[in-house]
Amino acid sequence: MSSHQISVTINGEEHTREVEARLLLVHFIREEVGLTGTHIGCDTTSCGACTVLLNGVPAKSCTVFAVAADGAEVTTVEGLGNGGLHPVQQGFTEKHGLQCGFCTPGMMLTSKALLEENPDPSEEEIRWGISGNLCRCTGYVNIVKAVQRASELMKENSDG
């Protein structure tokens, strides 16, 4: 198994490691760097629990090799708040958009990217936007409300 030296910037901090070519990005994040907020829920790229932002775009990190992220900027849930709470985190808390919390990091990162692309999404657009992330607890209604609340907060922030 060939190994490669890679550098990945995660939440603004650069991490350089010697890794096997087959190492998945999600394992790089969780095992090599020790950020365990990114979860693993399936083995078919279906559930989205492992979603991170790869150069700002949502990616299921179980289906990206770590070597393919060499030189990339990655944002995980740990980098979402930047000290305080990101509006998406605020929205999920206020609107009870999470229960067991396992899908939540991936769901929030997908929501963040969605709101950056479309700051005022309709319910239908939110549902479509998060349809690559499975949640077994909430029935999605409160996740939709959480994203709507985050949209309000982001607008308030940019107005302020």
Add this chain to the structure above:
Amino acid sequence: MAECRGLGHSVQRKEDARFIRGQGRYIDDVKLPGMLYLDIARSPYAHAKITKIHEDTAMAVDGVAAVITGKTLEGFKLAWMPTLMSDQQMVLPVDTVKYQAQEVAAIVATSRYAAADGAAALEVDYDPLPVVVDPHEALKPGATKVRDDKESNHIFHWEHGDADGTDAALAGCDTVVEQHMHLPRIHVASIETCGCVASWNPVEGHLTLYLTTQAPHAIRTVVALVTAHLGLAEHKIRVISPDIGGGFGGKVPVYPGYVLATAASVVTGKPVKWIEDRSENLQADSFARDYHITAKLGSKDGKVTALKLDTVADHGYSDAAANPSKFPAGLYHIATGSYDLENAHVSVDGVYTNKPPGGIAYRCSFRVTEAVHAIERMVDLLARENGEDPADFRLRNFIKPEQFPYQSALGWEYDSGNYGAALEKAMDMIGYRELRAEQAEKRARGELMGVGISSFTEIVGAGPSKTFDILGIKMFDSAEIRIHPTGKAIARFGTKSQGQGHETTYAQIIAEELGIPPEDIQVEEGDTDTAPYGLGTYASRSTPTAGAAASIASRKIRDKARKIAAHLLEADEADLVWEQGKFHVKGSPDRAKTIQDIAFAAYTNHPQGMEAGLEAISYYDPPNLTFPFGSYICCVDIDRGTGQVRIRRFVAVDDCGVRINPMIVDGQIHGGLTMGIAPALLEEISYDADGNITGGNFMEYLVPTAMETPHWELGETVTPSPHHPIGAKGVGESATVGAPPAVVNAVVDALWHLGVRHMEIPMTPARVWDVLNEHGAAATR
């Protein structure tokens, strides 16, 4: 004093602070020094003799430290383990595999990848055997025998009720409907799979087991019982259930992987982690349902009179159902549901097949979903056979509010209910009569639209000690509350949240009882070294049992607080009045001591002769079960071109008694409804004749996304439970239980005029289109 925010407040959840920051600690986040990783090699065959396991092929892989087989375990008398239903299941096979994806060997290695490489490299020689997957075939003489240690494939016959009386009553009915229905095998598919980290300390003789379990205390006792011959003892076993990423019943059983990781830790002297993949989770963990039901329901003069259910239950190769000991078919005999009928009989025959073990819940109290599906389908059919609207027929035949407590024909005492109020509310919310008018217009235009009702009654909160036990341990649950000198508190419970929000709701119950705000109360569960013994969280039992224990323990504390207050106020105890959070002297509201004052005095200035401290424990034995109920109405449109069923609206009126945190209750119902429509429309695990699984991964097993899930509309009525200390009934599973027949009834309603009388689930586009096509109603070009 801060507002106490007890019952009825939508307090934001205490647990969210860590979850939204990615700081939850789930099983795969547990990492111990020197930890090894375990992976499992699995059988490609549903039934086969193992002729040879070439252990050297796995040992040759870099990083592999050990290979464990059934023969290894046999040496420790651990190849088989007992189930809760007096059966046994394999940890690893010694010579024969009984289902596809069964564990064959465990590979222990220095990394996750090396363990997986070892499992992939392991060569095993098999000699395939005949397979039986259909339980009806399995019961026939000469059928392939699944279990070598049993006489036949018939596991048990269980029946309840008056068989002769029910037959006679059915014979006397003027209208009888009969229907066969199959509730297929499904999996809870919590987004976190199962796993564990076992850490054996040979010097101390101590085992720490981090485990995705809904019942940590019961697991500790089971581990102690099955390993006693190896020298393990219960005081040297610590089970820690960390944050759990969804449970729904799938994290109640003991899975072979847990035992294997433990054995591997003992063998290697190092901590060992096992985390299953999603495919392993769907293919090998215990499954739910798989009931083949033949139902008969009869009426006389429009009054429902008699119910008969005969059932073949496919349990897979072992009866590893997670039921209370005395109930091989769980609480299936809640099947008379919300209706006042005098004659009922139910029977279940359990059968072995070449499938993984079954009989766990899918977010429901022991087989209640199967019972509700049967009665709600049958009542719908009977209403139509009587020429009456299904809503009106239900309203006439419900148990009436004045009949509670109600003795059901199958022996339950329903605690409280007002079924008509819930259905009428749901009808108002959705505009039932208007939908019927719209349907008539659409039908005239050839469009397919249907409206379906389900008016369910659940039975949860197991349970009273005289009938409910697991392995002999009574099904109480517990709360231990300690008030610190500064008036803050810690409370520990025998249950284990998997997302239900116990840290918040339990704190609210204590807040209500003692006037201490929820944020001043630390709630802990899941560590058997610190929490009081309890049976765990499933079957919607946490609020009915541990929630009640929180009330009772709080009241014990209040009794002592009254004595301390009397001492501080130099007043007679009998002259003290409790108002939330403080005692005052009758007639002198200013002469008062807050619970915080009293807590401080309990450590600094307590009466002579009284022990210091302010704490209490309660092991609560519920006097009865609780009976949540509700009425759901589903409106569907069906695409004649594709067979796609679209849920246009879904109104759910739930009555779970007194609501502790309305926000959390609504969240539970939203989630339950989504897990209710899932088996109705999408989810199924099936097998071909050779026992090959279909639906064993997330590309084939379709969990609803936000796109398939409608915008739920909720309503409520509140009928308190008369026997629960705060009148609560439990709500985590109502919606999963109640929703499926509402969807089926809606689809059948949409197709009724075509001659359709029943739909099996899941009602996939392919299945619905076939039915449309058979009835000449599929749109074609």
